[in-house]
Structures are given as C-alpha cells and as structure tokens.
Amino acid sequence: MEKKSTTGQRREQSLTREQIINAAIQLLDDSGEPGLTFQALSKLLATGPGAIYWHVASKSDLLTAACDAIVTRTLSTTPVEATPEAAISTIAVELFDAIDAHPWVGAALTYAPGQLPMVRIFERLGQQVRALGVPESEAWAAASALLNYILGVACQNAANAKLARVHGLERSRFLEEVSATWSQLDANEYPFTRSAAGQLQGHDDQKDFLAGIDFLVSGIIAAAPR
C-alpha cells in the first residue's frame, strides 16, 4: 500500500522482497497466472528484470512466496472453535474462500509440495485431527486425506477460473456451456453425468466442498477407536 513517487533517477529507496511479492499478487489477481511476467512486474515496479532477480530467485520462488503470503494471511485468524470438527470446517472454509478470491493460489499450492504454504495448512489440519482423538499412527493418513481433498478442490477452482478467463466468460455462462455439453453425452455411456448436468448450474460450490469435508471427518472419526 505504498506510493510510487517517481523522482527520476534510479530508485530513492531500495526495492524490497515484500514490495515485489505484493506487486506479484496484484498482477495475479488482476490477470491470473499468465499475468505474472517479469516484464509486467518490472513495469509495475518501475525497474528492470535484473533488479527483481536480486530479491527473488526465480519466477517459481516468487509464485510460492505470493502463495504463502495469502495462506499466512488466511490462517492468521485463529478463532477457537467448540469442537475439532467445527475447527476443521472453519479452516477449510477459510481456505476455500481465499482460493476463491485468488484462484491462482490453488495451482501455486501444488507447485510447492512440502514447502511452507502446504506445511502451514497440513499443520493446522493435523493439530485438529489430533484433537479429534485420532491415534498418532493414523493421524498422518487423516491429515493427508483432508489436505489432498482441499488441494483437489483448490486445483479445480484454479482451473475453472483459468478456463473462464481464457474463454472470457463469467461463471454462470461457463457452467451453462459445460452443462449443455454434458447433456449431449451418450445416454448409455454417461447416465450419471447426464443427470448431473442439471445440478451443475444450481449447485453451491462451497456447500459441496463442505459436504466433502464432512464425509472425510465422519469417516476419520468412524475409523478411530473410541
């Protein structure tokens, strides 16, 4: 949230990694992953590509850092929930909303397996899984399942946003088209998808997402010795 006063020579103040990350987030929000270019970044920061490379190792490094900034921001609020189940839902919804607002985060998350952004999420989930009373030996599988499910939805979300952007459609028109395609599938080969076509347009992404979380949590609880 700074100015970009231009006095004309060099830079009065040295560039910071944080400035670069914020500019990257802005570009990504504005025009998705293809919008993040060293060219566009240079222009936005009124500098050359070389200057950026002084603070950032690579484009992938920058993307992960931008992703981590969003994840950190998202998980920073820690309301204490009544039950671990509720806490897991809250974490999941917070992430869902963040990824909905910044679809590129969905893809960026998976570019950095085992890296900080993912670890932060894994940790949060794992702590709640423990609180659920799941024995240590099974907590890994349970937390991983939750993480992978969230990542799957995140990826889909990112992909949908990208496709919609490329085709220049907003969400409802996009769903309409997919729905139309699905309705024309062969009735014998695709009975389920055909009947699902009708539900596509009306459905609530976040609600479906939460339904999946509930399936998982209830399955995890059922599997744990009580």
Added chain:
Amino acid sequence: MEKKSTTGQRREQSLTREQIINAAIQLLDDSGEPGLTFQALSKLLATGPGAIYWHVASKSDLLTAACDAIVTRTLSTTPVEATPEAAISTIAVELFDAIDAHPWVGAALTYAPGQLPMVRIFERLGQQVRALGVPESEAWAAASALLNYILGVACQNAANAKLARVHGLERSRFLEEVSATWSQLDANEYPFTRSAAGQLQGHDDQKDFLAGIDFLVSGIIAAAPR
C-alpha cells in the same frame, strides 16, 4: 488409411492425430511437461510445427488429448467387483497407478475441467455412488468429493515428480530432504508436522491414498439414509 505407392519425398503417409498424441505421451513420459515442445515433437515426428497444427488445435488441446488417452486406457478394464465400495477402491487404485506411471497426467487432468478425461472419471465414480444406494440428491456431492480427492492426490503426485526431476533426485532422497526440513521446524509452531517428519520416509503413498478413499466412502455411506 490405405495408400500403397511409396513415392518417397515429403511424407509418404499423412500424419495422424493419433501419431502425434502417442509422440506427445512419449515425450511427456520421458521428460515431463516441459519435455512436450513443438520443437521436440517436430523432431520426433520428422516434420515441422505447422504440420502438427494441422491436426491439433493447440498445445493445451494436445495435452488434454494425451491425458485422455491415458485415462481411457486406464478405465478400459471393467472388472465387476463384488460391492460398490470395492469397485470405487479399484477405480481409485487404477487411476493412482496410472498417474504414478505418468505423473504429468495429474496436472493435465486439472487443466481441463469439465472436459472428457475428468468426465470419464466422474461418471465411473458416480455410477458406483449410485450403486451404493446414495439418494440422487446427494450423489453429486459424493461423487464430486471422491473426484476432488483423487485430483488432489494426482496434483500432488505430479508436483512431487516435477520437483524431483528438477532437483535431479530420486524419490527416497527427495523425501529425505523434505523430512529433514520438517524436523527443523519450530517445535511450538509445528508440532504435528515435526512428528510427521519421521513417518514421511517410511510411508506408502498408495496405502495412504486408499485410506483417504475409505474415509470418504465410509462418510458417504454414513450420510446416506439406509
């Protein structure tokens, strides 16, 4: 198809879409997504980039087609399982193994939301969800949850393979490094991940994957009126 005389210059036989897709799969298997280049493709097919564009709309089209070829191949075997639960597990494992063998499929799947490769998987899962006795109104959420979970694991798998390739490490060394990083995390902030670090190296990806499927299926069954 049938031309006989071999006159020798140019191409004796016209290029086919299938040939191009097979060449693409070969490149992708050999060197991952960055390996799929129109340059490399041209060389492999002994032609120019323009020729390829006659049969294929774009790189993304080609990637989706290659992905679909693998998915189709994977789902082509339809052994009749005793129960829907078993069938879901079988489908999931088949996909897991295919994505393990062709990690780029994991990423490619999510590039094409609502497209054929994903629809094929969705359909298979949906049919089994129906067979499980889940009412139509909830079948959508159930099938979506399964699909998203599988996609999440697939994405992770793709990302891991990519990272391992970039760093030039094989799997065990890679896990070692991640495990080492996790062990050094702050003990107060990351208790769960730290303790999970030890399990990272020994764990069985496919087993964990199936555990997640089981959580979901059991949650889905529990939610359905019996």
Added chain:
DNA sequence: ACCTGAACACCGTTCAAGT
C-alpha cells in the same frame, strides 16, 4: 488436403556495467 519452414511475439534468466 496436408506439409514446410521461416518469421513473429513473447518469456524467463543472465550479466557486464553502472551507482
């Protein structure tokens, strides 16, 4: 109908040179 290959418009990254 289908192929050829040069040309175009980018893009990430590097680096010698500056301050």
Added chain:
DNA sequence: ACCTGAACACCGTTCAAGT
C-alpha cells in the same frame, strides 16, 4: 549492496508458399 537494460536461448503460434 543494489540497479540497469541489453542480450540470450527458448517457446507457442501463424502463415505464405508449396505439393
């Protein structure tokens, strides 16, 4: 220490010209 901007190696895509 940090910035500048030209240069490099590459990439997807197009297209006039050929057969």
